[in-house]
Amino acid sequence: MEALPPAPAPADSPRLGSLPVQPLLTAEFDADPGAVYRRLRGTYGPVAPVGLMGVPVWLVLDYREVLEVLRNEQQWRRDVRHWRARAQGELPSDWPLLAGYEVRQMMFMDGEEHRAARRTHHTALRPFQDSKSPEGWELRTAVARCADELVALLAAESGRTGFADLSAQYTRPLLLMVTTKLFGCPVDLGDELVMDLWRMLDGGPDAGPATGRALAAFTRLAAHRRARPGDDLTSYLMLADPSLDDEQLGRELFMNAVYLNDITGNMILNTLLEVLRGNATVRRSLSAGQLGETVNRTALVNPPGANMCFRFAARDVRLGEFWIRAGDAVSPSAAAAHQDLLAISSSHMVGSAVSTRAHLGWGAGSHQCPSAARELGSLIVTTAVGRIFEHFTQAELTLPPDQLPWRAGPVVRGLKVLPVRYELAHDAPVLHRPRPELTRTAQQGEGQARGLLAALRRLMFGAKQDE
Ligand code: HEM
Structure with missing residues (x-):
């Protein structure tokens, strides 16, 4: 770890605002972020100035420097009030990424x-x-059951062989169902919630209203559970800290929903893609039962x-080749740090079945993913991926991997769709009580995911809509 300098930055060292910055979010970045990280590293070294929708920030690229930023909480603060550009009113008021940071x-x-x-x-x-507590056992059972029901729904909708989007038809609804259960939502959460979380994280043009909608939904949930506590995360948060008011509880639920839906969802999709893109090592490790290793x-x-x-x-x-001034914003890049790690580690690592646990996928330091959340996230990912490959005798991408559409955003590396052609095993789950309206709703596609979920949940849990 680099020792803190006793003195301020030399006056002649370049300031972030004075450097010419390239916009990070380009079509090239969407298609091949690794090439962009490599070029930035080649030009600037371990830390590069980049433009994020018109605002300059430092992107930390190398593993050592990323770890330093994540671990040294005295030097690298999380509270947005430390951000000089924000404090001095230099950020455009409609800067799309601000909405998330203001929560x-x-x-x-x-x-x-x-x-x-x-x-x-x-x-x-x-x-x-x-897993031995009633809540833990019930949640584990629910994840597997929901995954099976979604596969059964796919079979009812598209047949035992067919085409599917494993994002809209499997991963997103699965995580919404898990969130509904974990958070104790009295009504089904709809796909539009996930879209609002996307808009916030990706800095879409309506990121502000989207963030407001999602926050309002979770504040309402907090108020509902305060009146009627249950065996759910919302009620347990309230119990663990009775001083949390509905607004603050809503904000905490909102952040957990981001991780539970978007980050966990993309961990599922990225893992499925890793297997589907035909890397022999990954397929071998999966068939050898090393699902955890694949993740x-x-x-x-x-x-x-x-x-x-x-x-x-x-x-x-000083970080990398630059002096970072007090109040500058830096974004530690796990993706770029891993690229650096793979380059400096044995060069055969990529093709090897041996992975490394030195990855920063869970973060590091005081803000790393809490251990209970990690366990929950791992459980959901391994169950979701495992169920797919248990029930599908065949699954192949319908697009070449380099033509898959990725979301455009600075934080999440996430697929918009994961289209596959599949064949189900003979013993794959079936809907026991298929209803015409369920199949009909499902066929209407992604935009109707809310109706689909409502129908599916009625089928699975009975029509208990307002407990
Ligand atoms: C595979 C799934 C998951 C991955 C890859 C993941 C990854 C991460 C990462 C990288 C961070 C640190 C971010 C940073 O330092 O800027 C983090 C923090 C966090 N995660 Fe997870 N996470 C996952 C699942 C979950 C789940 C399921 C929950 C909750 C139910 C959750 C709750 C949180 C919370 C509350 C934090 C903030 C911790 C803090 O600031 O102290 N995560 N997660």
């Missing part, structure tokens, strides 16, 4: 406030982490949280 929740806290929030989360999540490897070569949220320099500090 003050655990991720954007420092010091004791952050530690207290983590203790609350840990206490509230613990029952779901333990681990995916976290290394294609982490869903590609570039982590900003940290803000507490003091002037």
